[in-house]
Amino acid sequence: NMLLDSRVIIHLSLFFLYFLQHHGIFGESNVTRGVHVSPPKPITEKYQSYCTIPCDGDKLHVMCQYLGRPICSNYSVTLDKQDKDNILGLFNYYRTQLAIGKLFLNISASNMQAMYWDDELETMANTWVTQCEKELDECRNSIDGTYVSQSKYYHVCIEKTCDNPIFSIIQEVIRKTMNESLSYKETLVKKYEQMVARDRYAMLLWAKTEKVGCSISKDEDEFTIVCNFKPGAGIHKKYTFRK
Numbered sequence: 155n156m157l158l159d160s161r162v163i164i165h166l167s168l169f170f171l172y173f174l175q176h177h178g179i180f181g182e183s184n185v186t187r188g189v190h191v192s193p194p195k196p197i198t199e200k201y202q203s204y205c206t207i208p209c210d211g212d213k214l215h216v217m218c219q220y221l222g223r224p225i226c227s228n229y230s231v232t233l234d235k236q237d238k239d240n241i242l243g244l245f246n247y248y249r250t251q252l253a254i255g256k257l258f259l260n261i262s263a264s265n266m267q268a269m270y271w272d273d274e275l276e277t278m279a280n281t282w283v284t285q286c287e288k289e290l291d292e293c294r295n296s297i298d299g300t301y302v303s304q305s306k307y308y309h310v311c312i313e314k315t316c317d318n319p320i321f322s323i324i325q326e327v328i329r330k331t332m333n334e335s336l337s338y339k340e341t342l343v344k345k346y347e348q349m350v351a352r353d354r355y356a357m358l359l360w361a362k363t364e365k366v367g368c369s370i371s372k373d374e375d376e377f378t379i380v381c382n383f384k385p386g387a388g389i390h391k392k393y394t395f396r397k
Contacts, residue, residue, distance in 0.1 A: 209293035216282050216291040224284035229371040232320050233276075240321040241368055242271050245358055248332055252359055257332075265361045275302065275367025275382035283371045283380040296384055303386030305357040307331065307379040316375055323377055324370070331358070360387035 205218035233241075246269050248257060255262030274296060282291040282304075294302045307327045311318070357363070360383065368381040 203297060207293070207295050207297070207299065209295070213292040215293045215295065216278055217294075220281050220285055226284050226286040226371065226373065229284055229286065229373055232372070233368070233370055237321050237324075238271050238276075238368075241324055242269060242366065244325060244328055245269050245366060248328075248358060263359075263361055267362060267364045269366050270364060272365035272367045272382075272384060275365060275384055276369055277367070278302070279304075279367055279380040279382050280369035283369045283378055286371075286373065286378075294382055300384055301386040302382050302384045303357055303360075305381045305383070307381075309377040309379070311375050311377065316372075320370060324379060327377075327379060328358070357381070357383050357387045363387065 201217050201221055204215045204221075207215050207218075209215060249263075249266050249269065251257040252261075253263045253266035278291075278294045282294070285291075288306075290304045290306055294304060296302055307324075309323050309327050311323070315323075362385055363383045365384040366381055368379060370377060370379045372378075
């Protein structure tokens with residue numbers, strides 16, 4: 155019995171040691187400005203299928219290339235549930251305003267869909283935003299094969315505004331984006347192929363989009379916001395929305 159008890163104690167000790175290392179309580183890890191950055195993780199079986207998703211040419215899916223491999227030396231990801239709810243509410247507000255004809259004078263959308271938050275899209279956005287790249291990622295199609303489009307927004311804060319609540323910063327960025335779109339109201343109802351593929355407001359107002367997921371990072375005085383939209387804007391080059 156004493157021998158058995160000793161073995162049990164040893165096994166429990168080893169398990170506890172593994173638990174501590176696995177959760178970063180001690181062991182190899184990096185901490186930058188109070189943000190825990192885990193060492194690179196191997197692509198798990200759960201995400202391995204992303205590596206088989208078809209992308210244009212020889213491009214690799216963002217989840218296959220970068221999952222668990224943040225390279226930014228100084229970043230923080232700070233979206234909580236309230237932030238997500240607020241972002242979703244903000245996007246749906248503008249979509250509703252367009253649907254009822256109050257966003258653009260005398261232009262309404264009869265086929266506008268409500269947006270819902272999607273964790274997969276958020277995970278992909280987070281995987282990319284922590285790479286500190288200025289461009290959009292190369293491929294982010296959903297695990298079910300649905301085309302996903304992406305928008306990227308930037309905000310440079312000044313002194314005390316850097317400490318503003320995250321949502322107030324996002325709200326300001328989206329407000330500026332929508333104001334920017336007012337001068338393009340006629341273009342919005344024409345075919346998407348006539349628009350720049352990365353028009354950020356087109357992503358927000360694409361009528362058939364039903365899901366969104368975003369992530370945000372901060373590098374010194376600059377915020378970067380990445381949002382993924384499903385199904386993506388521009389698929390089959392249909393109209394942005396129908397009057």
